Every structure is written in structure tokens, then in C-alpha cells.
Amino acid sequence: MKKNKKWVQYIILILFVVIAGVTLFSGVLSSDEVPEVGDFAPDFTLKGLDGQVYQLSDFEGKPVVVNFWGSFCEPCVREMPAIEDIYNKYQTKNLVVLGINLDEPEITVQSFVNQVGVTFPILLDENVVSDQYAVRSYPTTFFVDANGIILEKRIGEMSESYLIQIVNKLIAEKE
Template sequence: MKKIVFGISFIIILVGIMIYNTFAETNEVEDTGSNLYDVTGDTSVSGGMIAPAESVGIQPGEIAPDFELETLDGEVVKLSELKGEKVILNFWATWCPPCKEEMPEMQEFYDKYGDDINVIAVNFKEKNDKVAEFLNEYGYTFPSPLDSEGLVGHEYGVLTLPTTYFINSDGVIQEPRHVGPMTYELMEEMLHTLN
């Protein structure tokens, strides 16, 4: 009989602890307010890594930091030499699914508007042979300089890939950075929006 009473008492205590914890967690959530961060895994949302979009990276109105990087063909891309021209500056990697999603549209946009705006797709921290294999396999021809050490990406505050900056002809970041895959329509909009 003592075992039954002890067992029932133990179960009642456990249920009481569970009820208390459930109500304590509910009150905590109510006290902190709404969820301020998107944790759905959707790569097309602004912000990333528990940091709102406006907290990192170069902001609109700031001069785009100059850089000099080399493409696989040995061509040097120096941002300051593009002053007077519009630039879409994209950071990407071969292992990044959202990057792979936007690249066909980037190529289509580049083919149509490459004379009106520079599309610079900076590969972020990968080995040359992997990048070459990827670009050749899909036939991408837009300039893709290599940021092998990640120094340029770091200077631009890149935390999530792809990340894209829109630079006007004065060399100034004109629009908020875009985190996640770009669409053809967004690139067309930026072509007409940038000064």
C-alpha cells in the first residue's frame, strides 16, 4: 500500500512540475513580446543570423569600399575604376543553394544589360578550381573575381550568402543591401533606380 501511495504522490509531483514549467515558459514569451527574428530558414527574408538587416554591412549613402580582386582569367577588377558606372555587387559561393537559384537570372540580366550596368559576382572564400568548374559547368560569363581570403566580404559586412549591394555611378551604396537570391525583376528595378 505504501508503494502505491508513494507512486501516486510521485506522479502528482511530476505533473505539478510540468504544469508549473509550462505556465512559466508561457509567461516568459508573453513578457518578451513578439518574435523579432525570422527563424523560418527562408533565405529571401531580410536580415540574417539573428541580426536585423540594418545592423551590419555598408549602409545606403556610404561610399562603397574599394577593392582589387582577380578573376580566374587573371583579369583584375578594381571597383574604383568603375566610378561613373552603375554596379550590382554580389557575394556568392558554389555551395550556396540560394546563390545557385539566382545565378541563371543574373546571367540572363547580364546578357541583356551588361553594357548598361556592371554585374560583379564576387566568389567568397573558395578554391579556384571549384569556382572554375562551377562557372564552366553552367556557362556563367559575368565577371566573378575571387575573394579567397574573405577580406572584401568582411569589409562589406557579409554574413549570409548571397548578399548584394547596389552602387550608383558616384561609387555610393544607393539602396539597402539585399540578402537572399535576387530576381531578374529586382535587377531590372535597380538598373532603372540607380543614378
Template sequence: MTHLSDKEKLRASKKKKRLIIRTIILFILVSAVIFAILTKKDVKMLKVGDQAPDFELVDLEGNKHRLSDYRGEGVFLNFWGTWCAPCKREMPAMERMHAEFEDKGVHILAINIKGSDLQVETFRDDYGLTFPIAIDKDESVKEAYTIKPLPTTFIINKDGKIEKIIIREMSEAEIRGYMESIQPE
């Protein structure tokens, strides 16, 4: 019969505790992964050619904007944030293109993601923006359009179909080109 020393018993006890803790941690991690897989929403990524999801938001002046109200005209649908440096850089070019294309049936609709009224109004005033700006306070439109990076812009034709999805900052020439591409005849 072999007798274990107190040191050996203590070592064996610690080893057994570590094994139990590791098993519990592994069980929790496996459970979390299974839970995430089972509860994952079936997110449909929008692509070129898809019908753009309709929505209704209120702009800073209190006017309602439904995407479906723009049927028959082109829409430059821009998702942005007040903190987003690329968004800040492309806003002046968007304003110039708004002035040029508004009467030609191409509209800019800028959707701020979850900013406060004060933040967005201050931003608008600082940049002298005149196109409609709405705030997606509950992020429902962001989710419908599966927006990840900002800025993201959807170029939507007169039939409400997505012509192009741009997930980066654009130059003024690019903005002009996209707006020309959805100008109704």
C-alpha cells in the same frame, strides 16, 4: 565541542571543492567577456548612401577589378558561395541581366567568398556565367563590406554610392529593377 563524522567531513570537503571549481569557472568566463569587449573591432556597418569601399581583386581570367574603375557606371556587386542554394538559384537570372545591361553601363561583379579556383571555375562553367567572378580568398572584401548572409548584393550607382543592400535571393524581375535603377543616363 562537536566532532564531525568522516561522512560529514567528506561532504564538506566536496562542497568546498565544488565552490572553488565554480569560482574558477566564473572567473574564466568573466575574463573572457572582458577580453572580448576590450579587443572587439569597431566594425562600421555600411548603409544606403555610403561610399562603397574600394577594393582590388583578380577574376578567374586574371583581370584586375577595382571598384573605382567602374566610376561613372552602375555596379551590381554580388557576394556568393558555391555551396549557397539561393546563390545558385539567382545566378542564371544574373547572367541574363548581364547580357542585357552590360552595354548599357551596368556591370555585374560577382565575388565568391573563399572558394577554391577549381570550385569556382566549375561553378562558372556549369552555369555558363560570363560576367566577371573574383574570389575573395582572404575575406578582406567580405570584411570591408561586413557580409554576413550569402547571397548579399550591393547596388552601387555611377558615383560609387550604395543605393541598396539586398541580403537575400532575388528574382529576375528584382535584379532587372535594381540594374535599371543604376543605369547611367
């Protein structure tokens, strides 16, 4: 009887080790990659506050700023006027700015946009695209060149001078 009990314990231990190993290595071997500088920006399709459907690949040939934000995020709120200024200054150079809101109610997003006076497209995400881009901190901004390559990734608040510097790089890449 004791001998059989020992075998059962060994089998349970082996099963536990195998399950733990599979769990650990499945994350390491997963095909989901975090987009980084130098990678192609993952394509996405989202509905905008304006009712239009936006797809990143529709802007091929243009530099794109993709900003993940939320009205609950103080740094997001502080940088929004600078992003709006950049959009207004550079849209004649074909700069596209897409603000992706992080799963807030549409009425909350619309109220914020009206209050701040945002005129660039605001897209509504339900944590699908933010997961695809592995966004874990807010704000997070991806600067995508005209070829669809991520030129810069910024986690955290941006100043207007930083935005101008990176957008000038984006535009120079296109010319």
C-alpha cells in the same frame, strides 16, 4: 592576512571589470563601419578567374552590381542565371556585374562558372572583401550607382523581376 586577501580580491575584481569594459567598448568605438545604403562603397582590389585584377574604383561613372556568392549556397546557385541574364541585357548601358566568390578553391569556382555559363567577371576573395562589406549571409548583393554610392543592399536570393527593378533605378540615376 585576511585584510590583504580582501584587497587582492578587490584588485582582481576591478581588473576584470576594466578588461571587460575595454573589450565591450572597443567593438562599439571601432572605426570599422558596416557599409549601408547611402554610403560610399568601400574600394577593393581582387583577382578574377580570368587572371585580371579588378578594382571597384576602376568602374567609376558606371553602375555596378557586386554579388557575394558561393557554389555551396543554394539561393546563390538559383539566382545566378537571373544575374547572368541582367548582365547580358544591360551591359550595353554600361552596367558592370562583379561576382565575388566566398573563398572557394579556384577549380570549384571555375567548374561552377563553366556549368552555369557565367560571362561576367568572377572575383576570388579570401574573406577580405566579404569582411570589409560585413557579409554574413549568402547571397548578399550591393547595387552601387555611378557615383560609387550604395543605392541598394539585398541579403538573400533575388528574382529576375527584382533585379530588373533595381538595375533600372541604377541606370536612371546615371542618366
